[in-house]
Amino acid sequence: MMATALTTSCSFEQDEYFDESASLRVTHQNENIKNRLVEQSAADKNGWVIQYFVSGTDDYNFEGFNLFGRFYKNGAVTLASDHRFLRNGNANKYTESNSYYDMLSEEGSVLSFNTWNDILTVFVDPVDPSKAPGSLVNDGEGMYGDQNLVLKKLTDDEMQFYGERHGAISRLIPCDRPWQQYIADTKTMKNHIATTSLTSHYVINDVDTMYFVDLNKGLFVYGERITDPLQKKTLKCVFTPNGFRLERPDSLADAAFQEFKMSSDSTCLLNEDGKVKVVACWDKYMVSRTDVWDFDDTEYTDEQKSLLSQIDTEIKKFNSGWSLKSVGLGKSTGGGAVSGLVMTFYTNAQKTKTNTVGLEMALARLKYGQFDMSMAEEPACDKNMDAIVKKAADMYTLAVKMAKYYVGTYDVVPNDYFLPTGAKFTSLSGGLTFNCAK
Amino acid sequence: MKKILYFFLATSMGLTMSSCSNDDDFTSTIFDTTVGAVDTTSATAPFDQWLYDNFVVPYNTEIQYKFNLPASNMDYQLTPADYKKSQLLSHFIKYLFYDVYNKYGGEDFMKKYGPRMFHYIGSAAYAPSTGTETLGYASAGVKITLINVNNMKYWTPETPYTDVDMDQLNKDQFHVMHHEFSHILHQTKSYPVAFGQVTSGTYQPRDWQKRDSIETHMLGYLTHYGSSATYEDFVETLSCTITDTDYRWMTTIIEACLNGGVKAGDKEAVYELIDSLGIRDFDNPNKVWNNFSIYKESSKADNEKEYTETGRYVPDFHLSEAREKSEATLKFEKVATFTSFRDYLDTWVNIDVEDKAAGINAILKKLQIAQKWYKEKWGLDLFKIRNEVRLRQDKVNDFVKDNVTIYDLK
Numbered sequence: 001m002m003a004t005a006l007t008t009s010c011s012f013e014q015d016e017y018f019d020e021s022a023s024l025r026v027t028h029q030n031e032n033i034k035n036r037l038v039e040q041s042a043a044d045k046n047g048w049v050i051q052y053f054v055s056g057t058d059d060y061n062f063e064g065f066n067l068f069g070r071f072y073k074n075g076a077v078t079l080a081s082d083h084r085f086l087r088n089g090n091a092n093k094y095t096e097s098n099s100y101y102d103m104l105s106e107e108g109s110v111l112s113f114n115t116w117n118d119i120l121t122v123f124v125d126p127v128d129p130s131k132a133p134g135s136l137v138n139d140g141e142g143m144y145g146d147q148n149l150v151l152k153k154l155t156d157d158e159m160q161f162y163g164e165r166h167g168a169i170s171r172l173i174p175c176d177r178p179w180q181q182y183i184a185d186t187k188t189m190k191n192h193i194a195t196t197s198l199t200s201h202y203v204i205n206d207v208d209t210m211y212f213v214d215l216n217k218g219l220f221v222y223g224e225r226i227t228d229p230l231q232k233k234t235l236k237c238v239f240t241p242n243g244f245r246l247e248r249p250d251s252l253a254d255a256a257f258q259e260f261k262m263s264s265d266s267t268c269l270l271n272e273d274g275k276v277k278v279v280a281c282w283d284k285y286m287v288s289r290t291d292v293w294d295f296d297d298t299e300y301t302d303e304q305k306s307l308l309s310q311i312d313t314e315i316k317k318f319n320s321g322w323s324l325k326s327v328g329l330g331k332s333t334g335g336g337a338v339s340g341l342v343m344t345f346y347t348n349a350q351k352t353k354t355n356t357v358g359l360e361m362a363l364a365r366l367k368y369g370q371f372d373m374s375m376a377e378e379p380a381c382d383k384n385m386d387a388i389v390k391k392a393a394d395m396y397t398l399a400v401k402m403a404k405y406y407v408g409t410y411d412v413v414p415n416d417y418f419l420p421t422g423a424k425f426t427s428l429s430g431g432l433t434f435n436c437a438k
Numbered sequence: 439m440k441k442i443l444y445f446f447l448a449t450s451m452g453l454t455m456s457s458c459s460n461d462d463d464f465t466s467t468i469f470d471t472t473v474g475a476v477d478t479t480s481a482t483a484p485f486d487q488w489l490y491d492n493f494v495v496p497y498n499t500e501i502q503y504k505f506n507l508p509a510s511n512m513d514y515q516l517t518p519a520d521y522k523k524s525q526l527l528s529h530f531i532k533y534l535f536y537d538v539y540n541k542y543g544g545e546d547f548m549k550k551y552g553p554r555m556f557h558y559i560g561s562a563a564y565a566p567s568t569g570t571e572t573l574g575y576a577s578a579g580v581k582i583t584l585i586n587v588n589n590m591k592y593w594t595p596e597t598p599y600t601d602v603d604m605d606q607l608n609k610d611q612f613h614v615m616h617h618e619f620s621h622i623l624h625q626t627k628s629y630p631v632a633f634g635q636v637t638s639g640t641y642q643p644r645d646w647q648k649r650d651s652i653e654t655h656m657l658g659y660l661t662h663y664g665s666s667a668t669y670e671d672f673v674e675t676l677s678c679t680i681t682d683t684d685y686r687w688m689t690t691i692i693e694a695c696l697n698g699g700v701k702a703g704d705k706e707a708v709y710e711l712i713d714s715l716g717i718r719d720f721d722n723p724n725k726v727w728n729n730f731s732i733y734k735e736s737s738k739a740d741n742e743k744e745y746t747e748t749g750r751y752v753p754d755f756h757l758s759e760a761r762e763k764s765e766a767t768l769k770f771e772k773v774a775t776f777t778s779f780r781d782y783l784d785t786w787v788n789i790d791v792e793d794k795a796a797g798i799n800a801i802l803k804k805l806q807i808a809q810k811w812y813k814e815k816w817g818l819d820l821f822k823i824r825n826e827v828r829l830r831q832d833k834v835n836d837f838v839k840d841n842v843t844i845y846d847l848k
Contacts, residue, residue, distance in 0.1 A: 076481035076847040098847050100482060100504060100521060114504040116520040116560045116588060126515040126564050140564025140571075142515045148507045164507055165515075 023105065030103035033111070033151065033159065037071035037172075046175040047071075049182065050079075051238045053247040054123050055144035055166040062143060063218020064238030064247060066186060067119055068179040069172070077101040079119035080179050085143075087122060094180055095119065109151040111161060121147055123168070144168065169247050177241075185241035189262070190216075193243070193269065193280065193418045197289075200281040202368075207253035211281070220246055243269045243278075252276055267417045280418040283365050292330030292342045292356070293422050293436040301432075304405060310398055315345055317392040322347055325354055327402060328436055332358025335383035339363070340375070341403040358382040359399045361406070372409045373431065379403065406431050481847040485525050488843075492532055497548055501528055502557040509557060510583070511575065514565065519558035519587040522844050527558065527587055527611065529842045533834075535615055538826050542818055551622060555581040560588040570647055574614030579625050582618040586610050593842075598835040608681045612827075616680050620673035627815040633807045634668030637800050641667055650763040651756050655693035658800025675808045680824045684717045688727035688779065689755055694797035695783060696732065696751050699790035701799045705783055708798060711805070714821045716828065720779075727779045730754055732786075733770035745769050 050067040099117035123145025146163025153160035194215040212222030223229025245259040257271035340361030408431020414420030422437025505518035646666040664674035736745035
């Protein structure tokens with residue numbers, strides 16, 4: 001058996017770059033970090049927001065999570081969250097958990113959560129499949145989270161760490177409000193900018209545009225086009241009261257971005273230097289939406305008012321109890337529903353019930369914020385219209401006349417750039433300038 | 439995924455020598471010399487003090503209940519242990535492990551031979567690639583790592599420990615502890631070579647986990663993992679004797695007698711073993727060992743049309759395991775039902791005249807060797823240790839109620 005002994009001889013003749021040894025530097029850095037963690041956790045402050053991203057796997061991408069922490073000088077730590085992986089019936093419920101932490105000196109400063117904590121350690125747990133929420137993670141692999149966090153960056157405003165085992169990313173920033181308020185404000189922002197109805201967004205700067213989807217799932221899945229992109233890239237994101245932040249920086253045509261905040265005019269989210277925008281694809285949503293936005297009845301011309309009066313008279317030939325409620329743009333609700341001009345009628349004297357009649361018009365997006373509204377010479381209609389014209393023969397012609405007022409090209413300004421419920425249509429050629437709203 | 443449970447013994451040691459000359463002057467120490475053995479300012483100080491008083495001072499043993507990632511096994515995804523469960527487990531280790539050996543081995547026994555360190559891991563340790571789960575590991579006879587601590591039931595006056603809870607605690611923690619501690623003992627005083635010769639031809643270092651319980655027991659092993667190597671077999675024999683439940687022992691005995699029969703004298707030895715183990719309610723008709731059936735096994739591979747008898751008998755309590763482990767499709771035909779273990783052993787189990795019997799005969803032989811080694815080398819009676827552990831387990835609720843304080847983080 002061959003034995004090998006490794007013997008090294010070193011003489012240090014090196015320049016002095018530091019005032020202290022590496023060990024002392026780490027020790028002092030740990031003291032500094034712990035002092036800051038504790039100071040921000042004082043009773044008159046709100047502790048820390050911990051933006052936490054598990055490493056995940058090729059099969060499973062998880063969103064970023066907002067955790068909250070108060071660190072005490074004696075090593076105790078209180079963590080809190082309302083994330084969906086909390087156990088014991090606490091999923092999605094605000095929960096606090098106490099455990100122990102330590103600042104370790106290894107190759108660098110390590111923030112170690114070294115006793116079990118219900119908030120954080122579930123991300124590290126290898127998880128028996130029978131206990132895995134929704135069988136999301138493979139047996140024995142877990143979510144690839146970390147509880148030992150190595151310091152990566154320390155500034156006056158934040159501490160960034162990466163996981164010692166899996167590289168899970170975490171960022172600690174002082175919390176500027178009570179934790180449950182932060183959660184509520186973040187939910188409000190998330191529900192505003194990332195709904196299940198409007199799931200696609202643009203990332204824009206002066207040079208380029210990209211698309212991304214799934215922000216409502218806490219993911220930033222982007223490609224060169226929304227439908228069937230050639231390449232997709234997924235970054236996790238965590239929501240903030242002001243917008244959202246990606247797990248790591250990225251760039252668009254050399255413009256770097258990581259965190260987006262709502263612009264002062266609420267039209268978009270802006271990155272750190274304001275050069276990259278995130279804009280919801282509200283214009284695509286406009287084309288595909290299924291609700292009805294009624295025309296502002298204070299804007300009708302005298303000719304239109306006369307026409308509406310004729311429609312109201314005509315509908316009584318079909319049913320004397322019916323009356324015209326409104327006219328708008330959207331998708332009718334009856335059989336053979338069509339998108340275009342939608343007339344809504346009250347169907348009882350008490351005006352508590354309604355029905356719609358649709359005439360097909362095409363709304364096409366020309367470019368961002370610009371639309372063309374067109375109509376065939378003999379536009380299709382829905383089955384309600386077919387039924388009505390059997391008794392009210394002029395109804396179809398009257399509807400076509402009404403629709404013709406809106407054929408044209410428009411600049412459109414939505415009332416909400418993330419999930420519009422109405423818009424101002426300014427005529428560029430043909431048509432009328434009008435407002436409509438849900 | 440069906441899990442096979444096993445232990446891991448790490449005995450490799452590395453040596454690196456380096457010689458450095460450094461002309462720098464010493465700077466101040468990086469260690470905090472103002473802190474005593476127990477940091478009284480820590481949130482965990484009361485428990486740390488208890489550990490210091492009950493493990494460090496008397497045994498020079500450290501209990502690392504705070505997760506130490508670099509000192510853990512990076513092959514597994516592991517989590518920290520729960521603080522309160524760590525406290526409870528530490529009390530159990532004292533009550534059910536150290537105090538037992540103190541009583542029978544003398545006051546110095548654990549001071550000399552006890553492990554120097556325990557490291558608690560909260561989660562299980564899965565190896566997804568092999569479908570195995572490691573229950574614990576020992577490092578060079580110094581450190582015992584206990585896994586799955588968070589799986590312990592937390593004791594409260596309203597939710598005291600039941601027999602089922604103690605069985606789980608035995609399976610998860612104390613079986614591991616006795617297993618790893620037995621490694622420390624046999625690394626100090628080696629066990630007889632004869633032990634490894636009893637079933638020398640059937641150890642399977644690589645594929646032991648593919649064996650089912652029927653095969654494991656008929657070959658003369660108490661556990662699957664015991665069939666991987668002689669030294670694992672040895673410590674499993676000791677650990678099973680101390681911690682295995684009556685159910686596990688009796689079903690093992692039934693299976694070990696089932697295929698191949700027994701040798702002359704074995705039946706009498708089985709009754710002696712049952713007596714030594716102190717099997718409770720032995721003649722109770724509701725116990726599994728007094729109410730079971732035997733099936734004849736046939737198998738059919740995917741490319742075969744007909745079932746062929748495998749020549750094995752399988753008891754009803756392991757039919758599902760036989761099916762899970764087999765690559766072929768299995769069919770079972772009931773051949774006998776027993777309402778008493780005595781009836782089974784006395785009338786159904788054959789005396790093997792061709793000298794082929796392995797199962798129970800091998801287990802009895804190995805037990806005898808291990809028991810003798812335990813007595814001669816250490817002055818300990820294996821069955822007295824088992825009995826003492828069981829008596830203490832019977833009183834565990836009173837013990838916790840009267841002796842255990844669980845601290846919150848202050």
